[in-house]
Amino acid sequence: MVTDLNSFTEQFQLSDQAININDIPWIPQSDRVWFKPLRFDLTTGSWINLLKVKPGGAVNRHRHTGGKVMAYTLQGQWRYLEREWVATAGSYVFEPPGDIHTLLVDGDEEMITLFILEGSIQYLDDNDQVIKQDDVFSKMKLYYDYCEQNNIPIKELRF
């Protein structure tokens, strides 16, 4: 017996989404670093992506401004230059707003990690000056530009 409220909810609730990473290309981000987007949330500014880094690759020193980050490592291993721990497959990492760190992949294996990000990523020089900034829009633009340049259909990841 569906009550009236249940019918109302069913009528107005948003659609679910099921996306497979095989349907999304790896977007080059920097030397030996790629990302694959899964969701762009334009209401809150958060986004979700896989990050792939080949051995010897790095994500330069950056600060997470105005939002937290969560990471779940799928394969390989990585660490932050400024921390003691090493993330391996099955590691869950929480990074608070304001955190500054440098991502390194020292091992022999390609690293792939699921990242859930909020706020912005501010890349810093040695004097802590911001030299580059990423947010939900810059990552989305990288995805759109790459798809257009390579004749890949753009998946709707805004939800």
Place this chain on the structure above:
Amino acid sequence: MVTDLNSFTEQFQLSDQAININDIPWIPQSDRVWFKPLRFDLTTGSWINLLKVKPGGAVNRHRHTGGKVMAYTLQGQWRYLEREWVATAGSYVFEPPGDIHTLLVDGDEEMITLFILEGSIQYLDDNDQVIKQDDVFSKMKLYYDYCEQNNIPIKELRF
């Protein structure tokens, strides 16, 4: 050169957290279903856990009330009885508030999926009456009870 604001931020920012799933036990949830918690956020009521379901297992029909759910499939395959899609390794699923569904694992392989949950899970009978409810506290209690009963140290997952 660290500016004063940078020192202030470093002084007050929360600690990062790095947890490996190997340090947390599988908690029995129902027949052929287990979960492994990664984070209990008592400020917002959200929580993160791995879910493991053996072939033939199911999570009974339930509604996500008052929050969204996101899932990333790590291994195996699963589906919702009420939907057309099948999630396999690398599938990312978004479930909106209000969504009602029944999780099934039909395949031969054990399924493991990372879930990020908000709100509450309300298990429904055939008349859509709530017969059981889970939220961040009920999952946390299952974890604490299991650890105490099995002399396993409780990891601090409240952050």
Place this chain on the structure above:
Amino acid sequence: MVTDLNSFTEQFQLSDQAININDIPWIPQSDRVWFKPLRFDLTTGSWINLLKVKPGGAVNRHRHTGGKVMAYTLQGQWRYLEREWVATAGSYVFEPPGDIHTLLVDGDEEMITLFILEGSIQYLDDNDQVIKQDDVFSKMKLYYDYCEQNNIPIKELRF
């Protein structure tokens, strides 16, 4: 000089919204209690409303399951039967997930408070059994039903 990223952002960013409470009716909620919705966020299940309670009115004992609540008092005064503090104009209140309380307006003045809510509101009987539940959809339905019954145009508050 608008850079390409700025143009991209401007193209894709969501619209801002500006709503005045004078354009939204007071919806009867219970004896001496009304609400006026400002936002229904169907992506997260949160919603925002003004609450108006006439002297002697109450919101029966309830639990906030699966989400936090924040309140800013605009006029009048109120308290929770289970707490020591009294909220007056300019009081900001934070209620954590799981909190149980009974809202009372003892004074002579009508109380109006801005509430930002997540999760669900579960009204409890003396044995802590749930006898009624509100969430973003039930409040939205009350608004839609009231507008239809009174020939008031429904404002689009889903954003």
Place this chain on the structure above:
Amino acid sequence: MVTDLNSFTEQFQLSDQAININDIPWIPQSDRVWFKPLRFDLTTGSWINLLKVKPGGAVNRHRHTGGKVMAYTLQGQWRYLEREWVATAGSYVFEPPGDIHTLLVDGDEEMITLFILEGSIQYLDDNDQVIKQDDVFSKMKLYYDYCEQNNIPIKELRF
């Protein structure tokens, strides 16, 4: 009858908070502009504050990067140079991530508005270069510095 889960929840739930704006000073922000903080959420980077602007005052052109903003006007009126609407007492405004605007108070009356902010505020010059940035930490530092300089006890607003 309190069930075991209810006792567990009561034991672990966070404390509620009730703060009155009369207990917090107005912090000078710029010429004819003050703010009064109500909450610093260091887990997500969001913060809540009242903003007071005297007639003729302005908040220079800025972008909200990596987060949404919500505003509820308590008194007076204000607008964004780049928009058509005017906010008056009782106006609720939603500003999406990426939004760029210049806040103006043209009227005769002091404006006071409750703002709930996420991400960061990036003040832009005429070439869209970032010349100053605010986030939860910079606003918290302004509050702490002002209290220390004026021998005002710092209220704990981190929750």
